[in-house]
Amino acid sequence: MLGTIIALTVVGGNYLLLAKLASNWQTLRGQLNTSRKEWNGIEATIQLAPGWQKEYAQLGASLGQKSQTFQQPSDVRDKLENVASTSGVLIKDRRFMQPVEKDTYRELPVQCNFESTIVTLVKFLYGIQTSSGFMSVEELQVTPQLDNPTVLRCSIRLQALTGKSGSPKS
Numbered sequence: 001m002l003g004t005i006i007a008l009t010v011v012g013g014n015y016l017l018l019a020k021l022a023s024n025w026q027t028l029r030g031q032l033n034t035s036r037k038e039w040n041g042i043e044a045t046i047q048l049a050p051g052w053q054k055e056y057a058q059l060g061a062s063l064g065q066k067s068q069t070f071q072q073p074s075d076v077r078d079k080l081e082n083v084a085s086t087s088g089v090l091i092k093d094r095r096f097m098q099p100v101e102k103d104t105y106r107e108l109p110v111q112c113n114f115e116s117t118i119v120t121l122v123k124f125l126y127g128i129q130t131s132s133g134f135m136s137v138e139e140l141q142v143t144p145q146l147d148n149p150t151v152l153r154c155s156i157r158l159q160a161l162t163g164k165s166g167s168p169k170s
Helices: 002-065 073-087 118-130
Strands: 090-096 105-116 134-144 152-163
Touching: 073 090, 073 105, 073 118, 073 152, 105 118, 118 134, 118 152
Parallel strands: none
Antiparallel strands: 090 105, 105 152, 134 152
């Protein structure tokens, strides 16, 4: 009987000790699996780095190609007329507004009124966005003509950006 009691006490003590260790083991195993998943994600991200560096270099090169500087309103006018003629937009009038001086750059705003179709308007806006130099559309109003709804009357306000000294600063 004494042997049975001692055996049950040893087995019971070992069971409690092993149950506690098994619980800790399961917790650590879960943490290890989580850490392995994170590690695999980090390795996958590191594998993408050369592609990202290549895309970054291409973007830098394309930005260098788009770095036409606007030194005066006539440069903006020339670029605007070039984009309008290639897209098929007929500019009725344009008005250059006062340049706005900022800390490190200068804005050269221009207001234009023109007539176009939807297709030529899209080509014009795409040409402004992708043309060399830094031009942005600040405001656009489009209304159809009463006698011919396929022709649109458009009023647009653009801004071209340039460095304070007339060229972009590095």
